[in-house]
Amino acid sequence: MALSNSSSLSLEEVAGAAPGAGLWFQLHPPRDEELGASIVRRAQKAGYRAIVVTVDSWTRGWRPADLDLGYDPFLRGQGMGTFLADPLFTASLPQDMAVGSQPWLAAAGARWREVFGHSGLRWDYFEQLGEITDLPILIKGIVHPDDAEEAIARGVSGVVVSNHGGRQLDRSVAALDALPAVVRQVAGRVPVLFDSGVRSGADVAIALGLGADAVLLGRPWLYGLAIDGAEGVRHVLRCVLAELELTMVMSGAATVGDLRHLVRPAPGRAGGH
């Protein structure tokens, strides 16, 4: 599981609740790079096994449904668990307010808006990050082969082809259409992971067949969580895996690797850039 840096609970609390789990930590690099370094060091200390740096959402997209509903958890002091537990972050808040009080949370939300989203991120950020942590670093939000090439040149350990589930930039390229060209460019030098739009085992088979080494699920498990908590998440994952197996059986794939011989991009959608 890759834990978002925008979580209700801190990264330490999540790691403490899941001993032995293969946890990764996802970072939106904050504008304050010292704060980013502090969070990454904490993630390594807490036992996370990789840092996933998201590069496609330094601000939030135009989301009419969120606007209609006035949905912004951060304004209510939610989704900042990791920030509220960070000594550098809390040191930047007014010191004359009771910690955890509504005014303190409002000040934290305002500070969070100041630091969230590093619009000036440069490629050398990844080399610097490599000096801060020994953990493998992945870049999430790659949809162009040139960016995948540059990522490898900067020493990253993997790329995640993703358009953020299509919820950031309307009319962006479909992540699946972008996948084949990135896979061709990377040519096995680092793992290529994929997300955005995976809803079923058949979807997993298609992404693996087009060359992804692994897929990630964004929303499906959240739906399971909303309906039935942890059991709902288990159910979603079981269904996806069961359908993947059936899809493989019915298409004659003995191994996941065989899917690569069985799937080809639809004409005109081979990710030509």
Ligand SMILES: Cc1cc2nc3c(=O)[nH]c(=O)nc-3n(C[C@H](O)[C@H](O)[C@H](O)COP(=O)(O)O)c2cc1C
């Ligand atoms: C409610 C919600 C919150 C998300 N928050 C983050 C986030 O904090 N960091 C991130 O890298 N991606 C975030 N994403 C994007 C997902 O990580 C993922 O790229 C996307 O949802 C994949 O598409 P899918 O939902 O179609 O599977 C979020 C997605 C949703 C639905």
